[in-house]
Amino acid sequence: MRWGRAMLVYNRKAGKEKAGQLGEVVAALAGEVGELTLVQTTEPGDGEKICRDRGSDHDLLLVLGGDGTVHECINGAAEAAGPPEIAILPGGTCNDFARTLGLPMQVGRAAEEILAGRVRDTDVGKVNGRIFTNFVGIGLITDTSENIDSDQKERMGKLSYFLSTLRTLRQAEPFRFRLTHEEGVIDSEAVMILVANGRSLGTAKLPFAGEGVQDGLLDVLIVREAGLSLAWQVINGGDLTDYRESGGIIEYIRTPSLRIDTDEPKGIDSDGEIYLQTPAEISVVPSKLRFFYGPNADTNGIEDEDAGIDAMPSGG
Incomplete structure (x- = not known):
């Protein structure tokens, strides 16, 4: 045995x-x-x-x-x-x-x-003392999760997240934040902050460098403007180079730990579950647990077996 x-x-x-x-x-x-x-x-x-x-x-x-x-x-x-x-x-x-x-x-x-x-030591994240495996989000991501119609989700699956994203984009408003990390402080406004350990969001591959759950770092994406084209690029893992080079609409950093303060408490989406609020103390916990991997996993790859509308993150 x-x-x-x-x-x-x-x-x-x-x-x-x-x-x-x-x-x-x-x-x-x-x-x-x-x-x-x-x-x-x-x-x-x-x-x-x-x-x-x-x-x-x-x-x-x-x-x-x-x-x-x-x-x-x-x-x-x-x-x-x-x-x-x-x-x-x-x-x-x-x-x-x-x-x-x-x-x-x-x-x-x-x-x-x-x-x-294929079992490997794997990083997890921690936010306000709670573990997450995949991501933590503030702003647009949280609002999208809250706007999902549960009956629609039962009937339509992933398409329900796309529809929720469209509804949420119309109402997206920027919030003031202060993000402190090892190399400095970012004091600005954003419609969304995503902190990722994993490499998939709403079934789509995220456009990040590094080795994801085995590199001892978190990937942080700050999105300062809402718009269908930009949201679609982020959600579907598109090339964000033009956005990063056009006045700071998107800012991307990699860090083992960070703190996010907001002017008013904001809900935190942790792996699709919303039960925490800012301020957020976030860090990576390297090689915390041992997980089994699939045949196509290279610590940066994601098996993409099913096509269709890719949207925002889900709970279970």
């Missing part, structure tokens, strides 16, 4: 609507796990508590769900004494962190990739 004890945590929605996925995971791992425990979350906070209290009792933690479920479970696993190796099984709408890890978007295939053993 490769793993003596493994625990699979899945959200209630996944259990009701995607029961077949559980069977695919069990079938893929049956010969490699001595004891596999399935645990269903039933209310917000369950995933974090389960992974914090029981994570260290297992060699392998599997998380089946979207970015919100991953966010909960990773916050719990990071506090466990002796965290297990972690495998993400993409079961949400965007699955951005799974994309950063280069995993297939089909749960069964992702489970099979665990057997290849």
